[in-house]
Amino acid sequence: MAAQHSHRQRRVRYPLDPHPPASTNLPTSFQMVSLLKLSQVTEEGVRFLSPHDGSPMLLTPEHSISLQNSIGSDIMMQLDDVIATTSPDHARIKEAMHRSVRWLDRCIAAHEKPESQNLFCIIQGGLDLELRRECCREMVARDTPGIAIGGLSGGEAKDAFCKVVGTCTQLLPERKPRYVMGVGYPEDILVSVALGADMFDCVWPTRTARFGNGITAEGTFNLRHAAYAYDFRPVEEGCQCTCCRPQSEGGLGITRAYIHHVAAKETAGAHLLSMHNVHHLLELMRRAREAIVEQRYPEFLKEYFGRLYAGDKDKYPQWAVDALQGVEVDLLSD
Amino acid sequence: MTVQPLDAVHRDKIAQLPEEMFTIIKSVGRATEPRLGRLHILGRDTLETPHYVATTSRGVVPHITQDLFARATGINGVYVPLEDFIEKAPDKIPPLYQFKSPDGSSPLRRFIALRERALLVLGARRTPPIIAPAANPNTNTSVSISTSVGFRPLTAEDYAEAAEKLQPDIVVGLGDIPYGRALGSKRIEKATDRNIEWLQAHVDVRNDWYEDTTGPSTELFAPLLPVSCANQHYYIESLLQDRSKDVDGLAFYNLAALEDLPDGLSHLPRLALTEPTTPHEVLQHVSLGLDVLTVPFITAATDAGIALSFAFPATAAPKAEAPPVSLGIDMWTTDHATSLAPLVEGCECYACTNHHRAYLQHLLSAKEMLAWVLLQIHNHHTLDLFFAGIRKSLEDGSFQQNVEGFAKVYESRLPEKTGQGPRIRGYQFKSEGPGEPKKNPAPFQMLDDRSEKLAESTPPAADADAAELEEQGFAEKQS
Secondary structure (H helix, E strand, O other), X not given: OHHHHHHHHHHOOOOOOOOOOOOOOOOEOOOOHXXXXXXXXXXXXXXXXXXXXXXXXXXXXXXXXXXXXXXXXXXXXXXXXOOOOOOOOHHHHHHHHHHHHHHHHHHHHHOOOOOOOEEEEEEOOOOOHHHHHHHHHHHHHOOOOEEEEOXXXXXXXXXXXXXXXXXXXXXXXXXOOEXXXXXXXXXXXXXXXXXXXXXXXXXHHHHHHHOOEEEEOOEEEEOOOHXXXXXXXXXXXXXXXXXXXXXXXXXXOOOHHHHHHHOOOXXXXXXXXXXXXXXXXXXXXXXXXXXHHOOOHHHHHHHHHHHHOOOOHHHOOHHHHHHHHOOOOOOOOO | OOOOOOOHHHHHHHHHOOOOOEEEEEOOOOOOOOOEEEEOOOOOOOEEEOEEEEEOEOOEOXXXXXXXXXXXXXXXXXXXXXXHOOOOOOOOOOHHHHOOOOOOOOHHHHHOOOOOOOEEEEEOOOOOOOOOOOOOOOXXXXXXXXXXXXXXXXXXXXXXXXXXXXXXXXXXXXXXXXXXXXXXXXXXXXXXXXXXXHHHHHHHHHHHHOOOOOOOOOEEEEEOOOOOHHHHHHHHHHHHOOOOOOOOXXXXXXXXXXXXXXXXXXXXXXXXXXXXXXXHHHHHHHHOOOOEEEOOHHHHHXXXXXXXXXXXXXXXXXXXXXXXXXXXXXOOOHHHOOOOOOOOOOOOOHHHHHOOHHHHHHHHHOXXXXXXXXXXXXXXXXXXXXXXXXXXXXXXXOHHHHHHHHHHHEOOOOOOOOOOOOOOOHHHOOOOOOOOOOOOOOOOOOOOHHHHHHHHOOOOOOOXXXXXXXXXXXXXXXX
16 A cells, blocks of 8 residues: 555646636637638648638747737747547648647747746647657657647547546656646546646636536536525535625625526626636645645545545446556545 | 624714614705705615615626625615516515525525625616516506516515515515506506505505514605606605605606605605616706616616716816717727726726726627626726715705706717627517517627638629628728
């Protein structure tokens, strides 16, 4: 047991919050993947039609860096060539990986403020682990201050996602932050942390709030459902967020019934649930960090999954069980 | 927000307060003249009048979450319509009626998480309400209300029961108010009878409800019909005589009843559930002696992306040759795209002290909800100052002169709406019939809509002009 423990400690790192504190600037990046249908990627850059007026535009690595330099974000992201992981075109995925490496060089060369802004590379290579390894080797050699694992969360199977994260983290240097892009479901974050990732970002907690979904340790619930109209408990019992905390403790004491009353009807409903959901994730990450420091992250994971699936181990997702087995955490053991 | 035991200082303060809920501080004596007053309800912030209460939708000032309401606005009173909460009543008991306040205080206040010291006014209908179709008229026992599941009748009895159970600070009695329709003399007679009867019934409910206690904890405001007092004189008579001990204030739905309001009712606070569309109309309302107003154009301006920018008294001196100053700034226009100035120079609201025009313009064009949050904070702050200016002018006797100056300096209307507001919901407008255009234009279109159009169109004729080319999917003409 002791040997296993020390082994785990080497791998499970101290994760950063999925959302940087408000005082720091958010990483900036340009998401070209959603415009893919109309964009055309050439060695020069990405050509696309402006979503505003349809006029043709060109985004080059140099231009992307210059924009981020003027924005002044603490973390800036390279321009990369992203292909949906589900794409069947292997040759194109390979080309995109190599192009991302070449673009990284152009980004580094164009970066004017390396002393005050941290440029992160983005590992590409689809679901092909060999391509991912090659990309890791190439990019780590460029010695950027931090490393992102990109191109995931595009609808690939969860086990494939875990394999890519696990493969990359094994090849990445210990003392640089590892940022898995676009990951937001609590389970995905916690498993990725076990696989050695540090940072995450996702629109999911706030977007799902706009649809009336509240995130709790027991799962995510749509409060627009009629079942909640007469439910006078807070969104999550015991939650210390401004929305859930009772009025006697300085909170708002908002009930599920009230969220049901305003969700998808008033913008304030989205705001209230966003407050709760973001608080829930920040609190989850705080507890994950605490567990890592106290050397009980595996127990933390077991407790988390136990609560999420009400102790029914048959319901545990296979991908999570398998991925965690790979880092010697047995979710199914007692 | 717990109810603290009163310490000695507080007790002394309460002892010093006037017994009356409403005190007129300054008035010229006639009924229809502007007046300075103070509306005081134990446990709430004192409302110096003339003032406004913010209008709410489904229990919230639109775009302002309850924590922001307490932290970033100076709003000290809200108007809440019951129709926002009673979707399927009476077939199904609404959640609000089953909700039990954790500390025995007003269930409505706790349900909507309203700040403890903010004044809570409850009425039956939104202001402005959505006018019920002719097929859903008010009856002898009910009014037609609009809920998110359609128009439904609300009986006077149910309303009175609910209002007393929910314990707002002020409850506006149910009136047979014919929104949007002129009244014939027969109809006025009927409405007068209904108002007398409904008010009587409401008072009976209160007497039953508070039999064992010291008296009602809510203040009952009697609704006046939107006609002159002479036209509803039986109702006015009943207010002056039978009901004189039961009624704590009056609610107005237009200015007609103010014209010949008898002196016997002038000591009562006057709540206006009217729809002033400009600050000029607000000034007119105040001039006629209204004390507490609802100002729906604040939220309307916010939704339109307009930052209100007027001040009372007008800061610029009226000049004969100068063009009138705009009442608001349309934040959608790209003129603001690079402006780091606050929305209004010198404004001390949260939005103006923390953000600039360029950010707001960006938020609007990106359709980020934060744009409306910031505008709503700013626009309410503008009205806070506007009413403070009114009270100060009344105090020092410069009100009439300042009203004239205001009319000379400012434009007569708010700027036209150019941008798109937040999504409009079913309970916010009434369908006018078939063939109506979409209220919420699709946020996204196919990006290559243009090229498809181009491919489908026949080649343009040699003498086609720019407009025709544009129609066929060519780039827009740059002016």
